[in-house]
Amino acid sequence: MALDKNPKSFTKITLDEGEMPTQWYNIIPDLPSPPPPPLHPGTLQPVGPDDLAPLFPMDLILQEVSSESYIDIPGEVLDIYRQWRPSPLYRARGLEKALGTPARIYYKYEGVSPAGSHKANTSVPQAYYNKKAGKKKITTETGAGQWGTALSYACSLFGLECEIWQVGGSFDSKPYRRLMMEVFGAKVHRSPSNVTEAGRRLGADPKNFSGSLGIAISEAVEIAAQDPDAAYALGSVLNHVLLHQTIIGEEALRQFAKIEETPTLLVGCTGGGSNFAGLSFPFIREKLKGKMNPEIRAVEPASCPSLTRGKYAYDFGDTAGMTPLMKMHTLGHDFIPDPIHAGGLRYHGMSPLISHIYELGLMTASAVQQTECFEAAIKFARTEGIVPAPEPTHAIAIAIREALEAKKTGEEKVILTALCGHGHFDLAAYDQFLRGDMKDSVLKDSDFESALAALPRV
Numbered sequence: 001m002a003l004d005k006n007p008k009s010f011t012k013i014t015l016d017e018g019e020m021p022t023q024w025y026n027i028i029p030d031l032p033s034p035p036p037p038p039l040h041p042g043t044l045q046p047v048g049p050d051d052l053a054p055l056f057p058m059d060l061i062l063q064e065v066s067s068e069s070y071i072d073i074p075g076e077v078l079d080i081y082r083q084w085r086p087s088p089l090y091r092a093r094g095l096e097k098a099l100g101t102p103a104r105i106y107y108k109y110e111g112v113s114p115a116g117s118h119k120a121n122t123s124v125p126q127a128y129y130n131k132k133a134g135k136k137k138i139t140t141e142t143g144a145g146q147w148g149t150a151l152s153y154a155c156s157l158f159g160l161e162c163e164i165w166q167v168g169g170s171f172d173s174k175p176y177r178r179l180m181m182e183v184f185g186a187k188v189h190r191s192p193s194n195v196t197e198a199g200r201r202l203g204a205d206p207k208n209f210s211g212s213l214g215i216a217i218s219e220a221v222e223i224a225a226q227d228p229d230a231a232y233a234l235g236s237v238l239n240h241v242l243l244h245q246t247i248i249g250e251e252a253l254r255q256f257a258k259i260e261e262t263p264t265l266l267v268g269c270t271g272g273g274s275n276f277a278g279l280s281f282p283f284i285r286e287k288l289k290g291k292m293n294p295e296i297r298a299v300e301p302a303s304c305p306s307l308t309r310g311k312y313a314y315d316f317g318d319t320a321g322m323t324p325l326m327k328m329h330t331l332g333h334d335f336i337p338d339p340i341h342a343g344g345l346r347y348h349g350m351s352p353l354i355s356h357i358y359e360l361g362l363m364t365a366s367a368v369q370q371t372e373c374f375e376a377a378i379k380f381a382r383t384e385g386i387v388p389a390p391e392p393t394h395a396i397a398i399a400i401r402e403a404l405e406a407k408k409t410g411e412e413k414v415i416l417t418a419l420c421g422h423g424h425f426d427l428a429a430y431d432q433f434l435r436g437d438m439k440d441s442v443l444k445d446s447d448f449e450s451a452l453a454a455l456p457r458v
Contacts, residue, residue, distance in 0.1 A: 117421030145177025236272025245278025332451025
């Protein structure tokens with residue numbers, strides 16, 4: 001029987017295992033201009049491979065600076081990916097019906113991974129390359145716990161030790177995230193901790209009690225730099241991390257081609273940027289080639305609005321100032337966001353590559369308050385049957401806004417978003433929302449002044 005390619009006839013669009021992409025996509029060669037290089041904080045000269053060698057294996061460093069458009073995915077990584085990839089693309093029929101919208105809404109669901117989120121797309125190759133380099137241990141930070149869960153899972157597959165600093169606010173409110181990391185074999189600390197010099201120094205200031213991704217990064221980097229058998233792994237922000245996530249968008253392109261459909265709006269949540277980049281970069285490539293013209297929009301929390309209210313400047317990637325300087329949209333490495341429920345988006349800066357693409361005008365950005373996000377999440381859960389993690393609810397909120405606008409105007413919209421993980425360990429946040437106790441953060445420009453004033457002078 002012939003395949004009916006009318007998108008109205010589809011709810012779930014799948015790919016066969018043999019249709020899974022076998023290469024990651026590097027967007028940098030296709031951009032009109034390259035992003036500014038990271039700088040050594042002492043010399044202010046561009047960082048070279050030797051500067052990164054104490055933290056990362058050479059294979060990842062070469063991916064970080066690669067000028068190749070496509071990088072082959074190692075066979076051992078592909079074998080593990082096949083446990084959950086290709087991931088499904090769903091048509092949100094229940095949500096569309098509840099909204100009464102003519103818009104067609106699709107979501108690429110990454111919660112099917114063993115770790116429950118998109119983070120496994122990069123944790124597996126990072127663990128693989130570290131094992132290949134002879135490392136015995138990986139250190140990292142985690143916000144909401146999705147990245148820590150994914151890395152501990154990957155380390156368990158390759159026989160590596162895993163030590164994690166979990167942001168204090170998340171550690172306190174999400175004990176089951178910590179327990180899942182420990183089930184996979186990781187050692188987990190509340191950050192700021194007493195284990196590191198950075199943690200002790202920063203933890204002495206009461207304003208840092210709830211922690212931040214910047215502080216947790218400082219702690220993990222400190223330990224990795226002191227141990228020749230250890231390496232550091234980052235779950236977002238850096239080029240090689242975003243590279244690994246592009247399998248999401250590459251699959252989505254193939255799934256849309258199957259039903260001869262093209263998105264007019266692609267929307268994803270952004271904290272450090274890996275989920276958004278993974279979905280959007282292959283579509284930006286097609287847009288640059290003139291094959292399609294979707295609006296590409298990043299959505300961030302109003303309580304940590306690096307793209308929409310930050311400054312495009314060189315800044316440290318961590319709070320203690322131990323990393324290279326990266327040119328990015330930043331609120332200042334000293335900025336401590338409110339302990340919102342979307343812990344994975346509580347990062348003071350945006351990926352340098354996404355920041356550069358934003359400066360080039362190839363994408364737009366919005367900021368959303370968390371109560372609107374959870375209103376959207378409840379509507380999504382009750383119509384689609386999936387409880388989203390707090391992070392992707394930001395994109396769902398904008399998708400709903402746009403779908404309701406299409407209802408008013410009659411405009412034909414095809415909306416694509418990435419549902420980057422499930423919220424099964426985030427139910428305390430849902431409980432707070434349902435009880436009416438959730439509050440929004442209203443930030444004034446003065447709230448950013450001191451952190452922005454402390455930016456490095458470059």
